Every structure is written in structure tokens, then in C-alpha cells.
Amino acid sequence: MLDLLVSPITLLQNAQVLDVENGVLLPNQRVVVRDGRIERLEPMHAEAPEARAAEVVQLDLGGKTLLPGLIDAHVHVLAWTANLRELHNASPHYNALQAAEIMRAMLLRGFTTVRDAAGADFGLKRAVEEGLISGPRLFICGRALSQTGGHADSRAAGETVVETVSTPVAFGRVVDGVPEVRRAVREEVRRGADHIKLMLGGGIASPTDRLTNDQFSLEEIRAAVEEAEMADLYVMAHTYTARAVNRAIECGVRSLEHCNLIDESSVELFLRHGAWMVPTLITYQALAQEGVAAGLPREVAYKIDLVLDKGLAALEMAYKAGVNLAYGTDLLGAMHRHQLEEFAIRAQVQPNLEVIRAATLYAARLLRVEGQLGVVAPGAYADLIAVDGNPLEDIRVLTRPEQHLELVMKGGMVYYQRDGRTGVWRSGTLSQRSG
Template sequence: MNSEAAMITILENAHVVDIESGEVLPDRHLVLENGTIREVGEGAASLDKALRIPVDGRFVIPGLIDAHVHATAYTADLSQLPRQSPMYVAARAAGLLKAMLKRGFTTVRDVGGAEFGLAQSVEEGLIAGPRLLYGGKALSPSGGHGDHRSRGMEHEEGAYAQVSLGRRCDGVDAVRRAARDEIRRGAHHIKIMANGGISSPTDRITSDQFCEDEIRAIVEEAEMADLYVVSHTYTARSVARAVRCGVRSIEHGNLLDEETVALMKTAGAYLTPTLSCFRALADVGEASGFPADRRDKIAQVLDSGIRAVEMAYRAGVPMAYGTDLIGPMQERQLDEFALRAEVVAPLDLLRSATATAAELVRMQNEIGHVRAGYRADLNILSANPLEKGVLANFAHHLELTIKGGIVQD
């Protein structure tokens, strides 16, 4: 059912999970008004003319945050995106975003592809979906992870600039212009490709991308706009280069080592592992249409990912929840919980998709907690998420999602 955000909604008899302390606060009521949590109190709330929802002892947690999505990547063959109509891609993206919201994700960070028009459509209620924090197009050097031209292709198709996940820029002046252009378009962060990748046709996993002067120039542009830089990186060497140059958010990090983890901890950098992406590619990549000539790259990073998570977790590096799924594999968005559960405790696993991710996207005073004054982004679960195995079966236990005070159908 839907309710107007301006209406007062009361959640009654709720077990509220305190993300900071790890405590479960029993028999609470939550008063939601104008899209925010007005009150979290004990016992019953005495308010007239309110929509009352009996929670009956179920568990209330913040809405989930996925810090690494590609909302426009409806196909697993990313080289096909530039050949499609931008309007068709937007329609497909609307379906992907609606499905994310149904899984309990109320905020997502897009790190390549989404732009202001899609985010505005969500904010205006034209399409259903999580709050969309976008970076526009990822910046990539020629031949890098954001360059999906084949070896024999000199120029992109005409629609490339509109619907691709990345944009090519080479040299300090060019990367500054590209960063400024994405900032002009309203980017919440700037994404760079600083390492080779799986889906790109002409690079290697081990290749460093962008020289350090280029990375520093992009970081400087972002910081002048009070933004931060997100970096696609696998190898310890590429991660270290990015962190030394001021990158705040490291994506993937599968081939980390202890020395680089210590560097990240000292620098205050965040790690967003994406184990679900590599598992999905290994399991169903071929059936999903992922190009055959790139599947041999998957083995280089698949098994190392969980070891990197374990190293970072032991060292206290803050980790956000991310998935990086493309095409039909996006239905596996909740799998990240089960994959990390092997080495991460339930509370910290839940924090990664709530409070820690909120800190990463600099919205820690708005989302990521069930507190008065925060946005009314909530999930109601039938079981205690702090107990082993519950998060791994999140979809089974999810009973209700509320975004901005509105109950989602």
C-alpha cells in the first residue's frame, strides 16, 4: 500500500536494531512524518489521525545502501550499451531500480552510467527506485577499463557519449576537463578506472591506468567541489597508487596485500568489495551474455576476493556493501551478505550496508540509522538480523520496505 509522505505513520510494537551499539531495543514505536523519523519511543504513541502499522515484535533496520551499482547496465555485454537508444536504456534502468527497491535498497551509489535525469526521475516519483547517488560516467584512459572499443574499432558509435558507462580522457588537462564536466552535471562523486578490468576488451587485470599526475588532478578537482573520488582497482599496486594520490573509495580490491591494507587504514580510505559480481560471472556469466573472450579474467580475482575482505576486516578498514552486478545478474544483489558472512560478523555486515555506507557517501547524518531526525528509510524483518544466517536469507525475512516515509508495494 502507499501513503502520502505528509501523513503521520506510526510503526507499533517494533524491535529496533541500534546499528551503532548492536543492541535490539524492544517495544518501540516510530513516528514517521514528512519523510523523516520524528520519534523513536518506548511503548505506545498517543497520536490521532495517524496511519498505524502493527509491527508485532518484528525487527526494524535502516534501508539498505548498495555503494556499487550500474543502474543502466541492463545487459551483461556492456559494449552493446552505446548502440542502444538512450530512451530504451532509461526504460530498462527504471525496471532495474524498481527491483532494487523491492529488495530493500533505499539508496544506491551508481559508479558509472547513471546521470541527473535518472536521479531526478526517482526524486520526482516518475519511477520507483532507491535514492540514486550518481557519478555520471567513469573516467578512463584510452585502452582502459572504461574503453569498450574492440581492437579494430577507432571511433565509438554516435550514441556513445550518451549511454556508455565511461568516457575516455588522456592527459592532465583532459582529465581535469572531464572531471569538471561531470561535476557540472551534478555528480555526487567522480569515478576513475585506475586498473584493468574483467569486462573491458583490451586491457589486463594487472595494468595500472592513469599516471599519478592524472589521478591527483582528478582528486584535486573533486575536492575543490567538495566531492570525493571512487577508484576501480584490483591489485595491491594499483590500490596503493590510488590511495597515495588521495582516492577515498576503493572498489573491488580483490588482490590486496597486508601492506596496502595498512596504507588504506592510515589514509582513512574505504573499501567496497563486490564478491557477488565475480561469483555471478563465474556461475551464470555465460548464460547472461557476458562476452566469452573475457571470461578467463574472472579466475584471476574470484577466489582472492574473500581473502581481501578478511584482511581488511581484521585491520579495521571501513567496508561498504557493493555488488557491481550487470544484466540479469542484478537479481543476485542480496548475495553479498552470504558471501561475506564467512569472515564478517553479522553486526558489521549489517553496518556495511547501512551506517558505514552512509559515512562513505557522506550522508551519515541522514541515513544508515533508525533515529529521530533521520530519513524514514526502513526495512522490517521477521527475524533478528544480528543472528547468524538471517542476513544471508534477507529476502526471505524482508516483510516491508519504507522509503522516505512511504510504504512500498
């Protein structure tokens, strides 16, 4: 069992704190953590009466950079394979154990919070919250809602039985018409959803839809948004084309995923409605290089080329216009290991600080937990990582954890400390030290 470093009070000494709100580094800082939250930040020369208490843990960071734990706003923690049919047909218990390992690896990369975009349910979230498994804080939608033949309908053209997409481990549920949409949203709310996911356009992994088609009628979309808002939730939507994105925003969808094929009209709508864009650029690069090997059916792999080279330009256009942007990856199967590489892709068209904000400050705003996550500030949860180097100058400080990651803390618990009592970094996993 993982030997977590736990104490009511922890002093993080000699830290160089990255203030993501103001975009500055604060050297020679002490961060006082009490009962899972940040109590205060202060210069090292200030007196710390807690240091004399026997139960206090003191960690000397030796000038390493301390920043908020990372937030990935588009993951699929159940996706241990890129072949979603294989996932649907597997044992729920097997899928849960696979998800536990995927989440554990995410945490050890520095992601202390993730937003699941279809598949994870209240059971996985509860297991993390109760400490049964180690993983990031989990925000869930349950099953995504798809029309017949939509992106979450995994049936091949010759299949007719809908039960294949209604199993306990399905990513989505097929619903048609306003009454079915309303009931499905209410069911996901009942099952503990933090947000609602709609499939509003074609996708890569789905077998029967074109990438460029629209899905769900305007009435169905508006019904889902209304039901979500009545539950004080919001809707996120799978979209690629400008038309799909624009329909979604005009119907009240708050979080638009992927968005590789947007145009200036989409940008205008993002700004007018204050909607969020969550690009997932690394997944297309990974799918192009190893998607088939990871389980993606060959018959749908051709769709990758339709979006692969468009996403970076869409991101640059949105960034320059001032669109709300959050960090996402959307990786499947063995490709989860590329999760940090999204930083390097985005840094091609954005300043490093803006990319970091997308995975901290901005993502927390999207998740409606501003001030509690995504910042190093009094009152926030002590979800923190320390790295050797300055990510404002070199984004590779974040993309190469085997070289630079020094500490992962979530809720005041230390889950990883380089060469410390909790483990050492070995190929993206935490191994217990001997001796």
C-alpha cells in the same frame, strides 16, 4: 500505477528496532515518522497523542525487526546486460526504462539508497526524486573516466573510432592527459555528479586491458582528485591489484572498489589515509556461474578466475586490520537478482552485525550522509525495512526477502508491505493485490 501508502504521520508500532550503532535490539518500540523523517523512538507504553489524529497511519509490525534501509555502494542501474557494447548501442529511452525496472527491483529488495558506479545520470536521479519512477535514492558519478585502452574503453583492438564510448548511454569517457582529465571532471560536476569515478586498473568486461595493469599516470590521478575536491566531491576508483590500489590511495582517492588482490602494504595505506574499501564479491560468483549467459563476451570471461578466489581473503585481511568497509555488489544484467547474497558471502569472515553495518551505518558515512541515512534515529530519513527474524543471529533473514521481508519504507512512503494494501512479494517484484 503503484498505490503507495503515504501519510504526513505514520506510527510503526510494536517494532523490534535494530540499533546498528550500538549493535543491540530494542524491543517493543514505536517509531514516529513525520513528513518523511523519523521524529522519535519511544517504548510502546508511552503515550502517542498522534494516534488520535484521523490522518495518521498506524502499522503494527507485530515484533518484527526494524532496521535502516539498505545501502549498496557499488551498482550499475543502467546495466541490463553484461555486454556493455550492446548497452552502448541501444536506444537511450530503452536503457532508461530498463534502469527504472532495475531500480524498482532494488527498492523491493530493501535497498533504499544506491551509489551508481558509472552510467546513471542526473535524469534518472531526478526521475526518482520527483516520483516518476520508484527506486532507491541515487548517488551518481555520471560517466567514469578512462584512459585510452582502459577499463571504460569498450573498443575492440581493431576499432579506432572513439565515438563508441562517447554515446549518451556510455559507462565511461576516454580522456588522456591532465587537461582532458580536468575538463572531464568539471563536466561531470556540471552534470550533477555526487562523486567522480576513475578507472585505475584493468577489468573483466573491458576487451583490451590486462587485469593487472595500471591506468592513468600519477599526475592525471592527482588532477582528478584535485578537481573533485574543489567541487567538494571525492573520487572512487576501479582497482584490483595492490599496486593499483596503493597508487590511488597515495594520490588521494577516497573509495577503492573491488580490491581483490591487495596485500599488507595496501591495508597499511588504507588505515593511514582513512580510505574506504568496497568489495563486490557476489559479482565474481555470479559471473563465474552465469556471466556468459547474461551477455559477458566469452573472450574476456577468462579474467574471472584471476579474482574469484582472492576477494574473500582480501576482505578478511582488511576487516581484521580495521579498514573502512562498505557494501557493494557491481552486478550486471540478469545477475542483479543476486544483490542480497553479498551478505551471506561476507558473513563467512565477518560477524553479521559488521556486514549489516557495511550496508547501513558505514555506507552512509562513505556517502557523506551520516545521521541522515543508515540509522533508525531521530532526524534521519524514514528509510526503513522490517524483516521477520533476527539478522544478527541469521543473515539469511536478509538474503531471503520472499520469506522474511515485511516492509520497505523510503522517505516515509511505504513501497512494500507483505499482504498489505501496497502489494505482495512475488519473485522479487511487487504485484498489486486484487480485492
